[in-house]
Amino acid sequence: MQFVLMILLSAMVQYFLPWWSVVIIPFLISAWKGKSGSKAFFNGFLATALLWFGMAYYEHLRSGGILTDRISELFRGIGTIGLLTATTWSGALLGGMASLSGYLVRQAVFPKNPSPAEKAQAYW
Incomplete structure (x- = not known):
């Protein structure tokens, strides 16, 4: 649920706002519903990776590869795959x-307020 919500809302926000605005949605969703640190990280990691790869690949197809070829030349010819990988x-x-x-x-x-049993266990 959080994963899909991150992708959909981030795509909408990124369409209208600057590139860095994509971090707002994973931050807010994990602050609202995050279960653990590792789950929060991997949800945000995978959602944003899929979103950025999808958008970069869409732009690559839309421009016929011209844009990605020219940008990859700026990075000493890393190629289309390297550019998409770096973006992702x-x-x-x-x-x-x-x-x-x-x-x-x-x-x-x-x-979280620990229970008395958790406090005792942490003490010993």
């Missing part, structure tokens, strides 16, 4: 870290 990884890391940050902010603002 950079977006994935941004989304994963934003999602983890949202979860950690929620934990800092609204900490």
Whole structure:
């Protein structure tokens, strides 16, 4: 549910706002519904990776490969595959870290109150 919601809302936000606005949605969704730090990170990581790969590949097909060829020349000829890979990884890391940050902010603002048994176990 969170994964699909991240993809759909991020795609809508990214269409109207700058590229960096994609991190807002994973942050907010994980702050609202994140289950654990690792799940939050991987949800944001995979959702943003799929979104950015899909959008980059769409632009590649739409331009007939001309745009990606010219951009890859700027990066010393890494090629289309390298450019799509770099785009996917950079977006994935941004989304994963934003999602983890949202979860950690929620934990800092609204900490879970441990039960007396958990307190005793942590003490010993």
